Amino acid sequence: MAIVDPSPGSSAQVEAGRAQRVDVPPSPAAQGAGIRIEGLRKRYGSGDTAVDALKQVDMTVAAGEVVGLIGPSGSGKSTLLKCLGAVIEPSAGRMTLGGEMIYDGGWTIRDLRALRRDRIGFVFQAPYLIPFLDVLDNVALLPMLAGRPNAEARQRAMALLEALDVAHRARAMPSQLSGGEQQRVAIARALVSHPPVILADEPTAPLDSERALGVIRILNRMAREFDTAIIVVTHDEKIIPTFRRIYHIRDGRTHEEAGEGRSIE
Numbered sequence: 001m002a003i004v005d006p007s008p009g010s011s012a013q014v015e016a017g018r019a020q021r022v023d024v025p026p027s028p029a030a031q032g033a034g035i036r037i038e039g040l041r042k043r044y045g046s047g048d049t050a051v052d053a054l055k056q057v058d059m060t061v062a063a064g065e066v067v068g069l070i071g072p073s074g075s076g077k078s079t080l081l082k083c084l085g086a087v088i089e090p091s092a093g094r095m096t097l098g099g100e101m102i103y104d105g106g107w108t109i110r111d112l113r114a115l116r117r118d119r120i121g122f123v124f125q126a127p128y129l130i131p132f133l134d135v136l137d138n139v140a141l142l143p144m145l146a147g148r149p150n151a152e153a154r155q156r157a158m159a160l161l162e163a164l165d166v167a168h169r170a171r172a173m174p175s176q177l178s179g180g181e182q183q184r185v186a187i188a189r190a191l192v193s194h195p196p197v198i199l200a201d202e203p204t205a206p207l208d209s210e211r212a213l214g215v216i217r218i219l220n221r222m223a224r225e226f227d228t229a230i231i232v233v234t235h236d237e238k239i240i241p242t243f244r245r246i247y248h249i250r251d252g253r254t255h256e257e258a259g260e261g262r263s264i265e
Ligand SMILES: Nc1ncnc2c1ncn2[C@@H]1O[C@H](COP(=O)(O)OP(=O)(O)O)[C@@H](O)[C@H]1O
Pocket: 044, 045, 051, 052, 053, 071, 072, 073, 074, 075, 076, 077, 078, 079, 080
């Protein structure tokens, strides 16, 4: 895996509020966990009308790491997230999630619904909270559906709401929350099953600068705390400087580069 420049930033950069780039290698337990994508391809349709949406996608995200995925409209970002989320089937290549191969020229696991439910958290641009459930039950719903006792599911949900500073809104309805609060609840919901992977599609687009950075700060903290690998699809200039590593996607091909890794603590 490529590593960003480990040398500390110049004193001028540090004065400008940028973090020194310190690379912490993943813990041995986390090695091989996270996400690994190799030679992934996706063709929609066939014959004359076929569209090769992904031509060569190679990507690794360590457990505990947040990477940015940036590319123009039509470059394949949504297709890639849908493949990773087991919503559509790739055409070739390999994908490993949380240390387990899930696709190797074909799905290698049988229960894709369980994969989506237990191992992948989604955060979207709009929070998509369920309007007739209060905040606590919005977050507790997934573990309840997965068969956890209600009390345990709510306890877990509450712990995450506390970590995200929205526990005081636990009994409010989604419509009573601000946009920033709703997005934090959506992040709590994505994290509640402690999935090894979170896929975030433009999670900060509707937010102002301070709240956008707040969301990224929380995602970084959650990644470290739960050893989660997080991919953030974005073209939000406010948050791009925070990534240490960025994958650019253009015409179905990925290119990796070091990001600024600006401190947001
Ligand atoms: N269901 C589909 N059938 C055929 N072509 C598709 C489909 N979905 C996306 N595409 C095409 O695949 C390419 C990548 O699209 P997409 O992954 O949505 O890109 P992005 O999210 O970066 O805008 C585009 O050329 C798009 O038109």
